[in-house]
Amino acid sequence: MRQSKLFTKTFKEAPKDEVSINAQLLIRGGFVDKVMAGVYTYLPLGLRVLNKIKNIIREEIDAVGGQEILMPALSPKENWEKTGRWAGLDVLFKLEGAGGKEYALGASHEEIVTPLVQKYAASYKDFPVCVYQIQDKFRNEPRAKSGLLRGREFSMKDMYSFHSNEEDLDRYYNQVIKAYFNIYNRCGLGSITHLVFSSGGTFSRYSHEFQTLAEDGEDTIYLCQACGVGVNKEIISEQQSCPECGGKDLKEKKSIEVGNIFKLKTKYSEAFDYEFTDEDGNRRTVLMGCYGIGPSRVMGSMVEVYHDKNGIIWPESVAPFAAHLVSLCKNGAQIKQADDIYESLLRKKIDVLYDDRLEISAGQKFADSDLFGIPKRIIVSPKTLERRSVEIKNRGEEKTILLKINNL
Amino acid sequence: MRQSKLFTKTFKEAPKDEVSINAQLLIRGGFVDKVMAGVYTYLPLGLRVLNKIKNIIREEIDAVGGQEILMPALSPKENWEKTGRWAGLDVLFKLEGAGGKEYALGASHEEIVTPLVQKYAASYKDFPVCVYQIQDKFRNEPRAKSGLLRGREFSMKDMYSFHSNEEDLDRYYNQVIKAYFNIYNRCGLGSITHLVFSSGGTFSRYSHEFQTLAEDGEDTIYLCQACGVGVNKEIISEQQSCPECGGKDLKEKKSIEVGNIFKLKTKYSEAFDYEFTDEDGNRRTVLMGCYGIGPSRVMGSMVEVYHDKNGIIWPESVAPFAAHLVSLCKNGAQIKQADDIYESLLRKKIDVLYDDRLEISAGQKFADSDLFGIPKRIIVSPKTLERRSVEIKNRGEEKTILLKINNL
Numbered sequence: 001m002r003q004s005k006l007f008t009k010t011f012k013e014a015p016k017d018e019v020s021i022n023a024q025l026l027i028r029g030g031f032v033d034k035v036m037a038g039v040y041t042y043l044p045l046g047l048r049v050l051n052k053i054k055n056i057i058r059e060e061i062d063a064v065g066g067q068e069i070l071m072p073a074l075s076p077k078e079n080w081e082k083t084g085r086w087a088g089l090d091v092l093f094k095l096e097g098a099g100g101k102e103y104a105l106g107a108s109h110e111e112i113v114t115p116l117v118q119k120y121a122a123s124y125k126d127f128p129v130c131v132y133q134i135q136d137k138f139r140n141e142p143r144a145k146s147g148l149l150r151g152r153e154f155s156m157k158d159m160y161s162f163h164s165n166e167e168d169l170d171r172y173y174n175q176v177i178k179a180y181f182n183i184y185n186r187c188g189l190g191s192i193t194h195l196v197f198s199s200g201g202t203f204s205r206y207s208h209e210f211q212t213l214a215e216d217g218e219d220t221i222y223l224c225q226a227c228g229v230g231v232n233k234e235i236i237s238e239q240q241s242c243p244e245c246g247g248k249d250l251k252e253k254k255s256i257e258v259g260n261i262f263k264l265k266t267k268y269s270e271a272f273d274y275e276f277t278d279e280d281g282n283r284r285t286v287l288m289g290c291y292g293i294g295p296s297r298v299m300g301s302m303v304e305v306y307h308d309k310n311g312i313i314w315p316e317s318v319a320p321f322a323a324h325l326v327s328l329c330k331n332g333a334q335i336k337q338a339d340d341i342y343e344s345l346l347r348k349k350i351d352v353l354y355d356d357r358l359e360i361s362a363g364q365k366f367a368d369s370d371l372f373g374i375p376k377r378i379i380v381s382p383k384t385l386e387r388r389s390v391e392i393k394n395r396g397e398e399k400t401i402l403l404k405i406n407n408l
Numbered sequence: 409m410r411q412s413k414l415f416t417k418t419f420k421e422a423p424k425d426e427v428s429i430n431a432q433l434l435i436r437g438g439f440v441d442k443v444m445a446g447v448y449t450y451l452p453l454g455l456r457v458l459n460k461i462k463n464i465i466r467e468e469i470d471a472v473g474g475q476e477i478l479m480p481a482l483s484p485k486e487n488w489e490k491t492g493r494w495a496g497l498d499v500l501f502k503l504e505g506a507g508g509k510e511y512a513l514g515a516s517h518e519e520i521v522t523p524l525v526q527k528y529a530a531s532y533k534d535f536p537v538c539v540y541q542i543q544d545k546f547r548n549e550p551r552a553k554s555g556l557l558r559g560r561e562f563s564m565k566d567m568y569s570f571h572s573n574e575e576d577l578d579r580y581y582n583q584v585i586k587a588y589f590n591i592y593n594r595c596g597l598g599s600i601t602h603l604v605f606s607s608g609g610t611f612s613r614y615s616h617e618f619q620t621l622a623e624d625g626e627d628t629i630y631l632c633q634a635c636g637v638g639v640n641k642e643i644i645s646e647q648q649s650c651p652e653c654g655g656k657d658l659k660e661k662k663s664i665e666v667g668n669i670f671k672l673k674t675k676y677s678e679a680f681d682y683e684f685t686d687e688d689g690n691r692r693t694v695l696m697g698c699y700g701i702g703p704s705r706v707m708g709s710m711v712e713v714y715h716d717k718n719g720i721i722w723p724e725s726v727a728p729f730a731a732h733l734v735s736l737c738k739n740g741a742q743i744k745q746a747d748d749i750y751e752s753l754l755r756k757k758i759d760v761l762y763d764d765r766l767e768i769s770a771g772q773k774f775a776d777s778d779l780f781g782i783p784k785r786i787i788v789s790p791k792t793l794e795r796r797s798v799e800i801k802n803r804g805e806e807k808t809i810l811l812k813i814n815n816l
Binding site (some may be wrong): 005006007008009030033035036039040041042043044047050065067068069070071072073074075076093094095097098099105112116117119120121126129131136138140141142152153 | 413414415416417438441443444447448449450451452455458473475476477478479480481482483484501502503505506507513520524525527528529534537539544546548549550560561
């Protein structure tokens with residue numbers, strides 16, 4: 001894409017009301033625009049990153065048999081009354097429609113997905129069923145000061161699994177843990193993301209969070225120095241040892257929660273009287289698990305972790321473009337040569353942003369490029385063209401190399 | 409995909425409260441599930457169709473320079489008060505959040521996109537700017553009985569263009585008309601979709617709708633027999649001739665609105681004091697156009713138009729799968745051969761649904777296949793295998809041909 005066509009611009013200063021690094025850099029770079037606290041518009045550069053994260057999640061969840069669906073945000077009060085969450089979930093947005101009918105905006109979707117799957121899966125032969133969606137969630141958060149990390153509207157991949165027995169739920173739950181680590185690995189967060197034991201609520205001893213280490217993280221976790229799993233505050237106040245390996249050396253760290261999974265067991269299936277017929281013809285209650293990961297929160301976390309004083313440093317897998325071709329050419333013949341390089345990169349299917357702007361200084365172009373955080377910068381200038389070359393620099397490194405245009 | 413893995417099933421009967429053909433067939437086939445009036449979940453088969461329609465729209469809108477963004481559904485009351493639509497738009501969903509803050513759910517996005525683009529485009533050199541999103545819209549419809557045709561939550565591609573002069577707005581508006589016809593052509597609706605003149609509101613003489621002819625359509629249009637454009641009821645009561653060619657022979661038809669475009673001119677830019685600096689350094693008000701097309705409504709319209717008594721007949725471009733491989737094989741060696749055909753189709757990158765279910769009768773399999781409406785049916789049975797062949801039938805046609813497996 002030609003940068004001259006991009007309607008967004010960069011800003012030197014972040015808005016004064018944004019305290020988080022992720023919001024500051026994403027707004028300055030024109031990745032997102034703040035509509036109000038906790039509510040953002042994704043601009044062309046930001047939407048590219050968000051969609052790449054969503055597609056990584058989609059591929060890994062499809063690989064563990066997830067079937068993608070799309071549930072509505074708007075849902076009837078009755079469903080939420082059945083589970084007690086109409087009154088019990090304080091962040092639930094409620095609204096009234098024509099004829100006095102009351103609705104909730106989906107904060108999560110157990111109330112919709114349980115009666116949905118109930119219509120289709122009634123025999124032990126039908127299980128397991130694993131369905132997921134990638135969709136905006138709405139939560140009436142009293143505080144929303146962390147940019148993409150805590151939104152009132154934010155994107156979420158939420159998956160729900162349905163099982164005929166506990167062994168199968170356990171098996172699938174462990175399979176999803178692996179799929180989640182595949183996702184974090186592919187997003188460049190694998191080495192700093194830990195499985196963390198947290199309270200399981202009424203139905204299970206533990207649930208699990210995925211926590212990414214980050215200096216400005218809102219959460220505190222305690223990492224087992226023996227096996228690398230963590231526990232959250234709640235668990236460490238109950239027990240002073242690692243629930244995985246029994247290790248006693250737990251080290252306090254700041255982190256950001258980038259995913260969580262629960263064994264819901266029969267909590268929601270009971271609320272909807274969701275039973276199935278087992279091998280012996282008996283009626284039994286369906287078991288459920290739920291698995292959440294927020295693409296927008298993952299995006300914000302990456303910025304928190306991967307940036308320097310000049311801007312963002314995107315991992316290749318989610319960068320808005322693979323390469324940033326920055327042209328400092330001013331006269332016709334040179335511009336033609338820069339255009340040719342751009343066209344040849346496009347022909348090679350390289351996803352490239354081409355800074356073809358004429359009235360912008362080299363300094364401003366480099367500042368924009370650093371802010372954008374595209375992994376590879378390719379500079380074409382009168383000086384490099386004299387040597388039939390371009391200069392290549394990786395974002396986050398100082399070293400530059402000169403490469404013959406023919407070898408590009 | 410193996411049909412044995414698909415969690416949805418087909419239903420013989422449509423729900424009694426669904427009066428529209430599109431909802432009846434889509435629910436029976438397991439494409440959508442009704443959550444409540446005007447609100448549907450897209451199931452795996454339905455989401456495939458919806459995404460294909462969205463991608464066709466995306467490609468054609470990108471081709472006319474649209475830049476994709478993603479705005480939130482949640483938006484602050486203040487923005488809607490500025491344009492008078494907080495009080496004036498009767499279908500606007502309103503809700504209250506933490507601290508008594510009031511929000512609207514986006515029914516359309518002029519109130520968000522205008523102040524957004526205002527932050528970035530301030531000089532005549534910055535125009536035109538054309539941004540769009542594909543996102544769910546919310547409208548508090550008093551009646552929502554038409555399946556996907558009139559929803560309380562429904563998908564929408566809404567584009568907004570910003571211009572420094574009227575000639576450029578006119579030029580772009582005409583370009584979008586062509587892009588829209590490209591979309592309808594690719595969705596198989598081109599030959600029955602007409603440009604229809606409708607009232608332009610305060611700012612323009614006309615706006616335009618795109619209307620697809622359909623027996624059960626909610627709308628009435630009057631088609632000029634000379635040039636093929638239409639006028640809606642409002643226009644025909646003002647003038648008895650075609651606004652395009654002056655023709656007097658206007659024929660009444662039933663139709664479904666599948667898109668609409670407006671020259672908003674300065675209606676919203678004035679509300680937000682959105683001015684730019686022109687070539688001479690003068691401040692002038694920005695001109696706007698808006699362009700809507702609903703992927704879910706297009707999907708519903710297709711079903712209304714393309715079905716028979718047995719089910720849906722999808723155009724190839726949006727069908728959930730290109731081919732439906734229906735196996736009637738029961739014993740191990742035959743099943744192995746059917747599996748091999750499936751694998752070889754996958755290797756050829758053919759998007760195929762494989763009915764590998766063992767306990768389902770041939771009659772039920774054919775009934776499901778007709779209901780699904782996948783363009784090509786490939787039957788593999790003990791009988792066809794004897795002749796090392798499969799039987800091929802196009803949906804909506806009677807003729808079958810026998811094809812050697814080697815030639816598949």
